[in-house]
Amino acid sequence: MKVLFLDQSGKPGGAELCLLDIVKPFANTSLVGLFADGDFRKLLEINHIPVEVLTTQAIKVSKESGLFSAFASLGQIVPLIYQVVKIARKYDLIYANTQKALVVGSLASFISGVPLVYHLHDILSLEHFSKTNLRVAITLINKFASLVIANSQASKTAFIQAGGKADITHVVYNGFAPENYQVDEIEVIKIREALEINDQFVVGHFSRLSPWKGQHILIDALGRCPENVTVILVGDALFGEDEYVKQLHQQVKSLGLENRVKFLGFRDDIPELMSVCNLVAHTSIAPEPFGRVIVEAMLCAKPVVAAKAGGAVELVEDGINGFLVTPNNCQELAQVINNCIDGKVNISEIANHARMNASHRFNVDFINYKIQDLLKSVVFKN
């Protein structure tokens, strides 16, 4: 099967890292077309996946954009659509992995007659998108997509509630290779020494720095924890949220936590850094569509505490394979951290159970098999 994958981002966010695993089995026959250059292109190349940057002109529509900017961006995307049409004619399927890829892919599919698959990595609700963006996305999907792969039941439900077609939508979780999350104990000791956190109870947060990812909630919670608790924040502002980064630094300063919060920036050694943590916190204040870091923490056999909303609720059973807390509530989060320190809960039992369960449930081979099956059903129907 020959698939033209489309993704708008040059940066490796969650949707792109998920795509990387999906594309691998198609490496000999397929192409990834990107609408921006950057580290994601390099990552694909390192993995021997054919990739082409189709434009380097940023498409100026954001999740909050209205009708005017949508129309204004048309001039930019028309040449891109024609480029995609030309390429798509050599492929069996167009696989749009992001919203701008959906816009371009829909019209290219209409013109070329090549069927369109959309991988939905978002909760299509007004909490995350403008009314215009929602309407455009739902209309394009309903009209042009033969198949929607939703990354969680939460994403599927929001899509249907917003008017999306239920009968073409299938939930497939992100896949992970469990062996990538086994880290040598010597490596853990080295990193702990380098970060000067040897005697600390370390709570890790792994996400781009963005207000809705809620790093500020964890910092507030830290202010309610004993002195031997340190937070590591792994991730950077990927989409221009520099003001939020400044606010986080100010918050740390005003709470006097400068020695207990470490900003590590964007890193590509996530399993190693997770392995030095005693607990991983996931603190999104709006429903998370899936939450890759939750599964990654489980695979590293680390207890995870997550905000009880969206896809996180499908991944974590409170007290069984992790902990759930009310979103936006630093007291509850601090309580879980303190319970873990005090030994009130058996964190190693919970973490080991989580690892075993996640290794099966999110196994990349099984997930890829499911996706390939769905794609075949589209190709053979057309």
Ligand code: UDP
């Ligand atoms: N991540 C990373 N480096 C960082 C921070 C995060 O590689 O410095 C990865 C993280 O391990 C996860 C992904 O980025 O695989 C984020 O996915 P998630 O579903 O948690 O959030 P999204 O970015 O899709 O909103």
